[in-house]
Amino acid sequence: MPRQMNLGAFLMATGHHVAAWRHPDVPADPLDFATYKRTAQIAEAACFDALFVADSVAAPSDPLASHSARSVYFEPLTLLSALSAVTERIGLIATATTSYNEPYHVARKFASLDHLSAGRAGWNLVTSDAAAEAGNFGRQTHIPHAERYARAREFQQVVQGLWDSWADDAFVRDKASGLFHHPQAVRTLDHVGEHFRVKGPLNVARSPQGRPVLVQAGSSETGRELAAQSAEVVFTAQPSLARAQAFYADLKGRLARHGRDEQSLKIMPGVFVVVGQSQAQAEDKYEQFQALVDPRVGVGLLGRMLGNFDLSGYPLDSPLPALPPTEDGQRSRQQLLTELAGNEQLTLAQLGRRIAGGRGHYSLVGTPTQIADELQAWFEGGGADGFNVLVPHLPLGLEDFAVQVVPELQRRGLFRRQYQGHTLREHLGLQRPANPYFAERGQP
């Protein structure tokens, strides 16, 4: 079989377009589980590798928040746990920050989800996303970038150690003798580090995947190094094939130094997709959403994407003002958008409108054939192992992709027609990690 593309369905309540909720076809309640369930089932019927859920541990506070559907949403682990019970095969990737969590809780929740879903859990490790988060966890100011990453690295090591608390074959459950688990098949972690002291063991057995799949999205130098060291999937925003190729080559090139081969890390750029039967129909569909963008709301979103700057004081037709580098974990996105504004001489309102759908991700508005051509070019041209698919509105935008684009990818032999494996690791072609602490016991 030729190399297969991986596809993630990036969930966001009403869809990724900031004005999606205003469209007559879109259920506008971000806390309606039925809509998520329908979306998940559409993605699973199309054999997507995974559902992906972003997160923030604060409500947006910009003045235009009242005009977007982004203020309230489900907590990702509870949402994906619920979806695990109404799906069978699709992976479930939730975001959780290392900046305002405890590693024991995070290790436990993802291991629990991996058991609930029979091996479909993934953890998108992020450092943090909004200065507002600090205030909800007893801090006056945000943790600086470098310290955030140092904490993230240690956090990840503790989580991984906790996931390896138990041998895979620890639980004999011998009813006759009364021995439930081998006493030697569990270990305390006894971690003592710069940021954490964690004794262990975890109170969850080693999970079906050994460890839930580790996903990262940081694109800064520090973020890339952390990803090269430990990530198994990287999501990223890349504005062109050339940039995607450079990122792909750079990140894959770092793996050998960490003793890893290129297959152990999958790179999946985000791609914003609007599908139509003709180019004109696709553009018309896209314009329906664009026409609903209140320019002030577009600029509000822009401010958030740049790293939580309030741009409401600037005239809508002014150019993007010079901004200091953000400390908010959005530095790569800030750079990308600043370049875009400069290259195309966009006003604030124009830039806000431009990112209203894909938020800086590569955008494809066209026919199934055109979209498949582009995805294939990236996939075969060293730009991507797969894609995290953003659609303007949910669930219908995903249905468009599932019903029109996926079959075209399947005809070309680029994407599965049915699931071959049962776990997220199997979908992604990632090995199940052995437990280094119990190697001599063997794996089940």
Place this chain on the structure above:
Amino acid sequence: MPRQMNLGAFLMATGHHVAAWRHPDVPADPLDFATYKRTAQIAEAACFDALFVADSVAAPSDPLASHSARSVYFEPLTLLSALSAVTERIGLIATATTSYNEPYHVARKFASLDHLSAGRAGWNLVTSDAAAEAGNFGRQTHIPHAERYARAREFQQVVQGLWDSWADDAFVRDKASGLFHHPQAVRTLDHVGEHFRVKGPLNVARSPQGRPVLVQAGSSETGRELAAQSAEVVFTAQPSLARAQAFYADLKGRLARHGRDEQSLKIMPGVFVVVGQSQAQAEDKYEQFQALVDPRVGVGLLGRMLGNFDLSGYPLDSPLPALPPTEDGQRSRQQLLTELAGNEQLTLAQLGRRIAGGRGHYSLVGTPTQIADELQAWFEGGGADGFNVLVPHLPLGLEDFAVQVVPELQRRGLFRRQYQGHTLREHLGLQRPANPYFAERGQP
């Protein structure tokens, strides 16, 4: 309609009897979601008010842990979220400790579960349960009892404040004007206290129940005062009707001082139930489990119940040694068991065997009529508003109760034949709390 009894189904992987997993009829995998799903559906078919899940944030470390099925289990919020998707009406009560959590996370997860389940979430607030937990969260020693409760009180206030971040009618979702929520219908909490600084608002809308139901289990003086101040359901272990009556009268008597009426707090003692068609058959069923108790395992469980003491050094036929008062949040249970041992002159092995099923909860081993008689006597005699039902093995022990005892209670007019309401509050007869910060806006 006469006053109705409330019933909780206390879930525990293989059942409450410490040797349940050894029984041939019992699925012995504590991480099998299918068993939980079946159990939940049995409870819902019998119209139980709620499922209840206990918790600890540490694996047991006593030497006999290898001989019990209690070392690994699902994290409660992920488990109940998954169960929310495969049930329709039954309440979902999860335990979460205030000692090693952040209020923002706890508020958020329970609000999210309340939305996922359309109003069925409950939070069992505990202070903590095992010294081993401290070591997983950067502490060398456990937080002392008094400080734990002070923290718990402030924690609960912060969570409640966060649950009230949004007016019930905040979200207008006006597609025409583009207004998603009223800008004035959200408030920051700006809490600054002894233990926490939390800005808010919560990034989850006010939930279907207004606030998830608040459950507590502490029976100490401090625990009772906290319950009288804020709890809506209290679980408790009471060894006799007389003691249950005293507890009930004491706790209900405290409510007026906090401006609350007696209906605003439901008291639900735990009751361990083994059902048979005849007394002899019930006793025989119970003995099948008792015969599977390894005495060392019984004593290991006893040590945990007394507050995490290692009793493995004492001879099995010695009396219970004098122990210092535990600091482990089990002080009431310790007192209860110490009295039991003294009154009946039990050896360690005998006491361990005695608690192997109900762990100090009131035990009923008999016919449906006998069991219904006792429950009715407690319910009508001022000892209980309902019961948290513990069964030796799951799912079959609960099925016994559902199929044999519930119909007897229904015949007597003591328990619903079908759900009247949709939310946990409605099942329990608890009012939906108004949002004090947005009273002038009215409720939906």
